[in-house]
Amino acid sequence: MERRFDEELKHLKERLVGMAGMAEQSIGRAIKALVDRQAALAQAVIQDDVAINQLEVEIEDTCLGLLARYQPEAKDLRFIAMIFKIVNDLERVGDQAVNVSERTLDLLKEPLLKPLIDIPKMAVLAQQMLKDALDAFVNQDAELARAICRRDDEVDHLNDQVYHELLVYMTQDPKTITRAVDLILIGRHLERIADHATNIAEDVYYLVRGHTIKHRLAGE
Amino acid sequence: MKPTEAPKLIVQDLDLYYGDFQALKRIQMSIVSRQITALIGPSGCGKSTLLRCFNRMNDLIESVQMRGRILLDGQDIADPSLPLVTLRKRVGMVFQRPNPFPLSAFENIAFGLHLHALAAGRRIHAIVEQSLQAVGLWDRLKDRLHQPALRLSLEEQQRLCIARAMAIKPEVILLDEPCSTLDPIATGKIEELLYALKEHYTIVIVTHNMQQAARVSDTAGFLLLGELVEFGPTNRLFTNPRDPKTEAYITGRFG
Numbered sequence: 001m002e003r004r005f006d007e008e009l010k011h012l013k014e015r016l017v018g019m020a021g022m023a024e025q026s027i028g029r030a031i032k033a034l035v036d037r038q039a040a041l042a043q044a045v046i047q048d049d050v051a052i053n054q055l056e057v058e059i060e061d062t063c064l065g066l067l068a069r070y071q072p073e074a075k076d077l078r079f080i081a082m083i084f085k086i087v088n089d090l091e092r093v094g095d096q097a098v099n100v101s102e103r104t105l106d107l108l109k110e111p112l113l114k115p116l117i118d119i120p121k122m123a124v125l126a127q128q129m130l131k132d133a134l135d136a137f138v139n140q141d142a143e144l145a146r147a148i149c150r151r152d153d154e155v156d157h158l159n160d161q162v163y164h165e166l167l168v169y170m171t172q173d174p175k176t177i178t179r180a181v182d183l184i185l186i187g188r189h190l191e192r193i194a195d196h197a198t199n200i201a202e203d204v205y206y207l208v209r210g211h212t213i214k215h216r217l218a219g220e
Numbered sequence: 221m222k223p224t225e226a227p228k229l230i231v232q233d234l235d236l237y238y239g240d241f242q243a244l245k246r247i248q249m250s251i252v253s254r255q256i257t258a259l260i261g262p263s264g265c266g267k268s269t270l271l272r273c274f275n276r277m278n279d280l281i282e283s284v285q286m287r288g289r290i291l292l293d294g295q296d297i298a299d300p301s302l303p304l305v306t307l308r309k310r311v312g313m314v315f316q317r318p319n320p321f322p323l324s325a326f327e328n329i330a331f332g333l334h335l336h337a338l339a340a341g342r343r344i345h346a347i348v349e350q351s352l353q354a355v356g357l358w359d360r361l362k363d364r365l366h367q368p369a370l371r372l373s374l375e376e377q378q379r380l381c382i383a384r385a386m387a388i389k390p391e392v393i394l395l396d397e398p399c400s401t402l403d404p405i406a407t408g409k410i411e412e413l414l415y416a417l418k419e420h421y422t423i424v425i426v427t428h429n430m431q432q433a434a435r436v437s438d439t440a441g442f443l444l445l446g447e448l449v450e451f452g453p454t455n456r457l458f459t460n461p462r463d464p465k466t467e468a469y470i471t472g473r474f475g
Contacts (some may be wrong), residue, residue, distance in 0.1 A: 005435075069455065200419060
């Protein structure tokens with residue numbers, strides 16, 4: 001039986017997917033601003049984050065209302081609880097895109113330190129992880145969710161690589177330090193985005209299967 | 221929520237006494253059209269008394285005295301130019317216990333139509349069908365319309381009573397604990413029905429069941445000892461009540 005509650009859940013889900021789309025887009029634009037050296041685009045990412053923050057507050061409010069009014073059980077309860085958490089991760093993704101943009105604005109004051117290869121690669125991976133995590137959510141696909149968690153290692157690996165490469169620049173020429181630090185931080189922001197995508201994937205897994213794969217608790 | 225709609229019912233400074241006992245104290249509220257408004261509160265708080273004011277059911281009780289006004293679309297419901305029969309046609313009521321007449325399902329609905337001379341002949345059949353369709357009973361009953369209504373299940377009887385109230389095309393439907401004799405599944409179905417009906421009707425429901433109020437209503441009021449302690453959007457009332465008494469009641473810390 002289709003309940004009125006189902007209708008409200010569906011609406012909630014649509015809004016979450018909308019918010020995820022905005023967060024995903026923020027990452028893409030932040031990296032484009034960095035690679036193409038577009039200050040205006042970096043500024044836009046920072047400004048547009050307000051809308052993501054606003055959605056976080058609204059969706060949390062809706063979740064609270066649904067919990068209070070329907071007192072959901074079982075999967076309905078897990079669904080709302082997970083949305084509560086996912087919204088938080090998405091908001092943080094938006095913040096990380098803002099951080100990337102702020103570093104970009106710094107970097108644009110000076111010439112390019114080096115051609116960017118691994119950082120855009122990290123961004124693409126992180127963005128794809130986030131997109132897949134949301135697809136897993138929409139399709140309630142536990143296996144896709146589990147696979148996303150494994151991909152986090154790739155991003156971590158690239159981040160290490162970026163770090164060590166830039167360390168070499170800094171030791172060889174102190175004039176590169178500010179730019180190298182900015183790039184190291186960008187690597188870290190992207191690595192964090194992948195972590196948030198992983199969190200979301202773990203939450204989706206829990207939502208679908210009812211047990212967690214966090215902190216290597218999968219086998220229990 | 222449609223905040224632009226004018227209130228269907230406005231209660232102004234309503235006091236009600238049963239003899240010396242004051243059952244309602246200075247009630248003020250506006251009930252919005254095409255919304256579900258729920259009244260909650262512990263037994264004896266006055267919520268049913270307030271509901272019964274809206275179609276002057278309390279007039280039947282001799283010791284009752286009232287002060288203040290209730291406006292229906294801006295008109296005082298005590299105004300002699302609004303005959304009681306007309307008021308009750310515009311403001312229908314469904315009671316706690318399903319109370320179909322000891323007649324067939326068909327005659328239960330046709331009864332009000334005859335009484336108010338609203339329809340005759342074939343038109344009656346059409347209205348009976350429409351009303352039963354609206355409450356989701358038509359498919360179940362169409363082949364046994366002329367069997368006694370009292371043979372239906374309680375949930376079906378309550379649906380029939382709602383259909384009977386709707387057949388005379390009221391504007392407001394008052395429901396006094398409409399689900400208290402029903403099991404959770406039947407209750408869920410009635411709630412879904414109310415949700416569907418609010419597209420066309422203004423619904424006021426009194427319920428002991430706080431969760432029910434939370435689930436079905438757009439606006440909710442909490443009454444305590446005859447006072448309307450809090451009245452506002454259901455979502456707000458159940459997530460962030462303004463009055464500590466409301467909070468104590470809805471969280472079960474009452475008394």
